[in-house]
Amino acid sequence: MIKMKERRVGALRKLLKVSLTGLKKCVTVDFPFGPPAFVAPIFRGQPEYDEEKCMGCVACSMQCSASAIKYVDEDGKRVLTVYLSRCIYCGRCQLICPQDEAIKLSQNWNLVTDKVDSVVSTITIDLRKCENCGTYFMPDKQVGAIIDRIKEKLEDSALKEQILHDVELASHYCPDCRKKLAIKLNLHTRKYV
Amino acid sequence: MGWKKWARTRSPWIFHAHCGGCNGCDIEIAAALTPRYDVERIGIVLTNNPRYADIMVVTGIVPKAMVPVIKRVYNQMTDPKGVVAVGACATTGGVFLKDDDNPTYTFGGPVDKAIPVDVYVPGCPPKPEAIIVGIAQCIQKALAKD
Numbered sequence: 001m002i003k004m005k006e007r008r009v010g011a012l013r014k015l016l017k018v019s020l021t022g023l024k025k026c027v028t029v030d031f032p033f034g035p036p037a038f039v040a041p042i043f044r045g046q047p048e049y050d051e052e053k054c055m056g057c058v059a060c061s062m063q064c065s066a067s068a069i070k071y072v073d074e075d076g077k078r079v080l081t082v083y084l085s086r087c088i089y090c091g092r093c094q095l096i097c098p099q100d101e102a103i104k105l106s107q108n109w110n111l112v113t114d115k116v117d118s119v120v121s122t123i124t125i126d127l128r129k130c131e132n133c134g135t136y137f138m139p140d141k142q143v144g145a146i147i148d149r150i151k152e153k154l155e156d157s158a159l160k161e162q163i164l165h166d167v168e169l170a171s172h173y174c175p176d177c178r179k180k181l182a183i184k185l186n187l188h189t190r191k192y193v
Numbered sequence: 194m195g196w197k198k199w200a201r202t203r204s205p206w207i208f209h210a211h212c213g214g215c216n217g218c219d220i221e222i223a224a225a226l227t228p229r230y231d232v233e234r235i236g237i238v239l240t241n242n243p244r245y246a247d248i249m250v251v252t253g254i255v256p257k258a259m260v261p262v263i264k265r266v267y268n269q270m271t272d273p274k275g276v277v278a279v280g281a282c283a284t285t286g287g288v289f290l291k292d293d294d295n296p297t298y299t300f301g302g303p304v305d306k307a308i309p310v311d312v313y314v315p316g317c318p319p320k321p322e323a324i325i326v327g328i329a330q331c332i333q334k335a336l337a338k339d
């Protein structure tokens with residue numbers, strides 16, 4: 001009997017508490033006229049490129065779940081475009097990027113538009129010109145990044161000087177010309193053994 | 194401002210058409226209707242009859258089987274009317290259009306192939322705020338005329 005009474009008092013107290021929370025603070029967000037509700041720190045919004053870091057390797061484009069990232073090579077420039085109406089904000093591009101989050105999902109959620117292809121994130125990157133045939137073959141920054149990485153791996157190899165010299169020499173030519181000029185430039189790895 | 198325009202823009206009724214989405218966007222639309230965002234306080238009311246509706250909110254990829262249905266529902270709405278496409282599926286096809294030439298076999302969309310769309314709300318799913326912004330833009334674009 002006493003237990004029943006206690007339970008009733010407990011339930012009443014709970015009811016009072018719930019009905020009084022409305023007086024303390026208004027839960028409704030006054031959004032269209034005021035500021036929006038909070039954005040969670042882990043919220044994934046518009047992917048944005050970092051001009052400094054991105055080297056144009058298009059790994060993000062290959063990994064994209066929805067094929068939202070497209071790229072074109074034109075007039076010595078590579079233009080990467082994220083079509084945000086197609087993006088599903090999964091963050092795979094950020095995860096795969098070898099340049100430590102050169103593409104990053106920001107907190108921007110307001111992408112409402114009336115033209116479907118008008119909301120985009122883009123970046124333009126310079127391509128390197130082959131010194132022999134004049135075609136554009138690879139982003140400048142990517143060549144630099146590759147050479148840096150080779151340097152890291154070599155550490156204190158005995159052939160470090162020779163390898164770096166060869167890589168530097170080869171980096172000015174497109175893959176086709178590299179094959180054609182292999183003998184002239186003496187790029188064959190035979191000399192290492 | 195004419196009184197017709199005033200009345201229309203003050204209380205747009207929305208019709209929610211679920212066209213083969215994963216329910217993510219539909220949950221966010223439901224969230225926009227809950228007390229947290231409470232769009233009814235600004236006159237936006239959910240109705241289940243397209244004949245009463247001013248704005249149709251479409252979610253999902255619009256499967257082939259839904260194309261005639263959504264066209265019919267659109268024709269049942271009275272003028273002036275607006276359409277808001279919510280989510281990546283409805284705006285472009287999103288993850289169901291991984292390959293441009295070879296989409297999922299049920300894919301009949303996106304929505305703008307079947308019916309004219311006024312406002313697109315990208316996101317997968319979009320935040321309830323984004324949906325409210327989309328509906329507000331649709332009111333300005335489609336309903337604010339005499």
Ligand code: SF4
Binds near residue numbers: 055056057096097103
């Ligand atoms: S964002 Fe990262 S993955 Fe994408 S092109 Fe730039 S460096 Fe490569």
Ligand code: SF4
Binds near residue numbers: 065086087
């Ligand atoms: S977040 Fe996902 S869908 Fe969006 S661009 Fe990155 S990989 Fe593609």
Ligand code: SF4
Binds near residue numbers: 213252282317318
């Ligand atoms: S856009 Fe994303 S959340 Fe919305 S229905 Fe499509 S898959 Fe689901």
